[in-house]
Amino acid sequence: MNKMSMESVDIVAKNIEKIGELFPNCITEMLDEKKSTPENKVYKKAVNFDLLKQMLSGEVIDGDEAYEFNWVGKKAAIVEANKPIRKTLRPCLEESVNWDTTENLYIEGDNLEVLKLLQESYLGKVKMIYIDPPYNTGNDFIYRDDFSQSVEDYNDQSGVYDEEGDRLFKNTDSNGRFHSDWCSMMYSRLVLARNLLSKDGVIFISIDDKEVANLIKICDEILGQDNFQGMFVINASPSAIDYGCIAKMHEYALMYSKNSLQVKCYQLTEEDKKFDYKDELGEFIIYPLYNGNVAFNPQTRPNLFYPFYLNPNHMLDDNFYEIGLEPKEGWIEVWPVISKKDGIQRVWRWGKEEKARKNLNKEIVGYKNREGEYRIVQKYRSDKKTIRSLLVDKCFSSRRGTAEVQELFGRKVFSFPKPTELLQQFVESGTSSDDIVLDFFSGSASSAQAIMNLNAKDQGKRKYIMVQLPEPCDENSEAYKSGYKNICEIGKERIRRAGRKIKEESPLTTQDLDVGFRVFKLDDTNMQDVYYSAGDYSQGMLPMLESNIKPDRTDLDLLFGCLLEWGLPLSLPYSSETIEGCTVHNYNDGDLIACFDENIPDSVIKEIAKKQPIRAVFRDSSFVNSPSKINVGEIFKLLAPDTRVKVI
Known part of the structure; x- marks a missing residue:
């Protein structure tokens, strides 16, 4: 106390x-x-x-x-x-799948800038993040996978030499130049990623032994040491890769939570689990009731140290004996076992009154083991298990990931993708059926396929956001020869093919499975650079200043730019209609209504206001003059006083 x-x-x-x-x-x-x-x-x-x-x-x-x-x-x-940026995400309908109905996103662009743009729309809304960042190995795969600085750049930034070129102090940290850029790259992105995680959210990060120590330190700073949930050891190369003194077989994945006090994780389903016993309630296996952790003992948990009494003359069935909590003539006293390894007396996992008494001869029973010793055991009926930290099955190997891509494409178009079974276990452990998963180093989009696989398995509605830089494919690679000019083209095509395959294999149970995705591409702002002081204006600028919006931007470009600024998700339903010749865009049934036409008549403004949207957006040039703009405000005050109205 x-x-x-x-x-x-x-x-x-x-x-x-x-x-x-x-x-x-x-x-x-x-x-x-x-x-x-x-x-x-x-x-x-x-x-x-x-x-x-x-x-x-x-x-x-x-x-x-x-x-x-x-x-x-x-x-x-x-x-x-x-640092703020003047960027936007432009929708690309022609490369999307099921644009009108899907809730999944595929975003092309530098993930640092994309994470900045998602800060308002997805703040605290992402239940799980998975990333497989470059490992900083120096190997030139499809990613630019070496973030080391040159000796000259490192010495210049760290102040090793003065302006005359003289050495200022002894450089005892020469190896730092191989890590500094990588650490900076990860740090800035994880700072932004943390903001997107929900309070009960988790993040998984794949990594190998070269940067795992630095990654743990970075995550401890950004996410907090108390939020470190653990490290997975993954048998990525079962046949081993010889690196000299050690033939390397494994990689790692770190797991952190946003808040260890609020984190929610889920157990995995064991589809092939076998049960040894059966009673009127169903199948089960048995577990010893004593606590296997020697830190729990009669001194630390005295309330869990008490005897059961077993009737050796009355079997409940062919396997189990009647037990009680009070001594009776002829009954045998059964205590928790003493650890054979260190001689420590163990305690039970269940308290006497609050749980054990209520479950006597129902969920806990007596049992005689092979050595003839009596034990108290619990009936365990669940087909669930907590995800293991040691993942050694062949389905977790990089070779399996490569085979999955080769099976979809007919050739090896991507090197060392993560196997979907690994990511599926992470997603199943970290999310419930309606959560959002973000992967901002999405590569070949293994995580998107894993999410679709899991949704097909448990009828879930998980949504994903894939983010990938359109890194060019090497012209000598199988990917380039197959017509894929960059990684994004591979990722999008993989999702298309995987979605079709899943539906073909299970047509009856995947009718409502979301296999689509909306494609967005990072680009410069929709707005013209028209911010000049009066003395900076010239005659040649006047044509450009006729519109504050770039001429190549569409209504959808402007609409989704407004969604980002107003903090609305990019995956909600969208529709449009024509009112008196004007195109009116309606996002999520009135969350935002926009019209970007020129010279919008008052009658159209009134029709929009009558819908009483939460937000309304127009172009500044939609109105002939200032009185017209003022009149719009008056219309909304009269017909939709709670609507927030803005112009771009």
Whole structure:
């Protein structure tokens, strides 16, 4: 039982906790001089004010970077994550599948910039993120997979030489140049990705041994050490790859949560699970009722240390014996076992009154093992299991991932994609049936196929957002020879083919399966660069200033640009209609209604207002003059006073 403090609230500690919720990377620890003694040092949470100032600044702040984990360019990575951009996502209907009905997204572009654009629309809405970033191996696959700096660039940024070229101090960190760029690349993206995770969300990150140590430190800063859920060891190369002293077989995947107190994870379904026994309630297997963790013992859990009593003369069936909690003549006393390894007395997993008594001879029974010893066992009926940290089956190997792509395309168009079974287990563990999954290093879109597979299996409605830079394929590669000029073309085609395959294999159960996706492409802003001071205007600029919107942009470009700014998801239903010759766009049945035509008559404005949308958007040039624009405001005040009206 905790003692009352009998003192006022520690406001500083409370404020530090609040800062930690917003900026976990700015929380460090320091010696608590008031509570520490020479024999017992006590630490407390503290704020790294230099890092906090940098998080709140749009410019690189001068001064030494004193946080425990540091590299050249770390402050610049923070600035880069926080820096606004003038970009947009342009819809591409011709490359999409089932545009009108799908809730999935495929976005082409630099993932750092895409993550910035998604900050409003998907803030706190993504249940799970999976990424398979470049491993920084130096190998030139389809990705630019080497983020090392040149010695000259590293020395210049780290201040090894002065302006005259003289060495300033001994360079004892020469290996840092092979990691700094990679760390910066990951840091800025994970800062943004964390914002998108829901409070109960999780992130899985695949990695190998070259950068796993650095990745853990980065994730500990950004997501918080307390949110580290664990590390998976994956048998990626069962036949082993010889790297000299060690033939390498495995890779890793890290799992972090957004908030360890609110995280929700789910068990996997074991389709081939075999049950040894059966009763009137169904099939089951048995587990010992004692707790296998020796940290739980009579000293630490005295309430879980008590005897059962077993009747050796009364069997409930051919396998199990009657048990009770009170002694009776002829009954045998049964205690939790003593650990053979270290001699520690174990305790039960269930409390005596609250659980054990209610389930006597129903879900817990007596049992005699092969050695003739009596035990108390629990009937376990579930076909579920918690995901394992050691994933050794061949279905998790890179070779299996390659075979899956080859099966879809008829040739090897992508090297070392992750196998769908691995990603399917991650998704099943990290999401429920209606969640959003984000992969911003989507590669060949293995995760999209895994999500479709899982939805087909459990009738789920999970949605995905794939983000991939359109990296060019090598002209000598099988992919290029097959007509795929960049990775995005491979990813989109894989989703198309995988969707068709899933539906063909299970036509009766996949009729409602969403195998479509809306394609968006990162591009410069829809708006003209017309921000000049009066003295900067010239006669040649006048034609350009006739419209503040770029001439190659469509109504849909403008509509989805407005959705991003207003923070609406990009996957909701969309429709359009013509009213008196004007095209009126309706997004999600009135979440936003827009009309971008010129000279919109008042009658059309009134028809839009009568629909009472939550938001309405028009072009600035939709109105002849300022009085017309004022009149629009008056119409909405009269017919739809709660509608927020904006112009672009």
